[in-house]
Amino acid sequence: MKRALIILALLIAAPALADSNLPPAYWANRQLPDAGQEAKAQTLMAELRCLVCQGQSISDSDAELAGDMRDLVRRRIAEGQTPEQIRSWLIQRYGTWVSYRPTDEPAAWPLWIAPLLLFAIGAFLLRKRIRLRGHS
Amino acid sequence: MSRAVRFAPLILLLLIMAGLVWRLMTPVDTVVHSKLEGKAVPAFQLPPGVPSKAGLSSADLASGKPKLVNVFASWCVPCIAEVEILQQLKTEGVAVDGIAIRDRPADIAAFLDRNGDPYERIGSDAQSGVQIALGSSGVPESFVVDGEGIIRYQHIGPIEPGDIPTVLAQLEKAR
Numbered sequence A: 001m002k003r004a005l006i007i008l009a010l011l012i013a014a015p016a017l018a019d020s021n022l023p024p025a026y027w028a029n030r031q032l033p034d035a036g037q038e039a040k041a042q043t044l045m046a047e048l049r050c051l052v053c054q055g056q057s058i059s060d061s062d063a064e065l066a067g068d069m070r071d072l073v074r075r076r077i078a079e080g081q082t083p084e085q086i087r088s089w090l091i092q093r094y095g096t097w098v099s100y101r102p103t104d105e106p107a108a109w110p111l112w113i114a115p116l117l118l119f120a121i122g123a124f125l126l127r128k129r130i131r132l133r134g135h136s
Numbered sequence B: 001m002s003r004a005v006r007f008a009p010l011i012l013l014l015l016i017m018a019g020l021v022w023r024l025m026t027p028v029d030t031v032v033h034s035k036l037e038g039k040a041v042p043a044f045q046l047p048p049g050v051p052s053k054a055g056l057s058s059a060d061l062a063s064g065k066p067k068l069v070n071v072f073a074s075w076c077v078p079c080i081a082e083v084e085i086l087q088q089l090k091t092e093g094v095a096v097d098g099i100a101i102r103d104r105p106a107d108i109a110a111f112l113d114r115n116g117d118p119y120e121r122i123g124s125d126a127q128s129g130v131q132i133a134l135g136s137s138g139v140p141e142s143f144v145v146d147g148e149g150i151i152r153y154q155h156i157g158p159i160e161p162g163d164i165p166t167v168l169a170q171l172e173k174a175r
Helices: A002-012 A035-045 A064-078 A083-094 A106-135 B003-025 B077-091 B105-115 B129-133 B161-173
Strands: B067-072 B096-101 B122-125 B141-145 B151-156
Touching: A035 A064, A035 A083, A064 A083, A064 B129, A083 B129, B067 B077, B077 B096, B077 B105, B077 B161, B096 B129, B105 B122, B122 B129, B141 B161, B151 B161
Parallel strands: B067 B096, B096 B122
Antiparallel strands: B067 B141, B141 B151
């Protein structure tokens, strides 16, 4: 009886949707007619972070806000703005966090230096080994 | 090989584990704050969200007195509870304007009928354009804008009873 009631309640229940009833923005899921512009937009969209699903880029995300951001990117590219203009416009609003491309700010320096440092350590270790072999 | 070098990998492993445990215990703040605090509201003009009210433009926000701009939506569940708080702020003399995100006039009207209506003006932002321009990343969010149209404070998430003093203080500061 209890189980039947639970199943009945589940059947009646409507899911609480956290999405609007409006369709996606025009350019959210539509390619620009100009292949060159579309390619620019695609590259940029893959490097912009979705603000809702924070691990995803806006080109991967199904969130409505990501769709609206794709629309914004495509519209501005079609108007003739460069991807860097659009990126910096968004960074002004959301901070460098919104862009996946590492910046040249001091906070990102370890990221740029790490490969060089690791290469140097590797070269040093290798040099030691080669020298040991040569002596024996 | 010296003793220190032999233990280096183990020490490294312990350091990495300590880092992971620390991050698990104090998770990163994933709330995205707008960088526009202290800057002027970007220029915008929104059509009315409901026929009975005026729309909202950036010029309306530089009206000489501080305002609370509430980013909301009829499809947003926490917004329902927030309306009551906004009503309360309104009775304390706060001017509240709304920006309805991805919404339809009929839905907004039904939302206001059901939950109350604290808004002086409601602009309809059908494609989140103004929301993105404000550096807002979700609903509900609220901005304290001073009389010259400068954003003074951003509140992320619903304003809860405990947040009222902070919001009022920020509005006072913006005066």
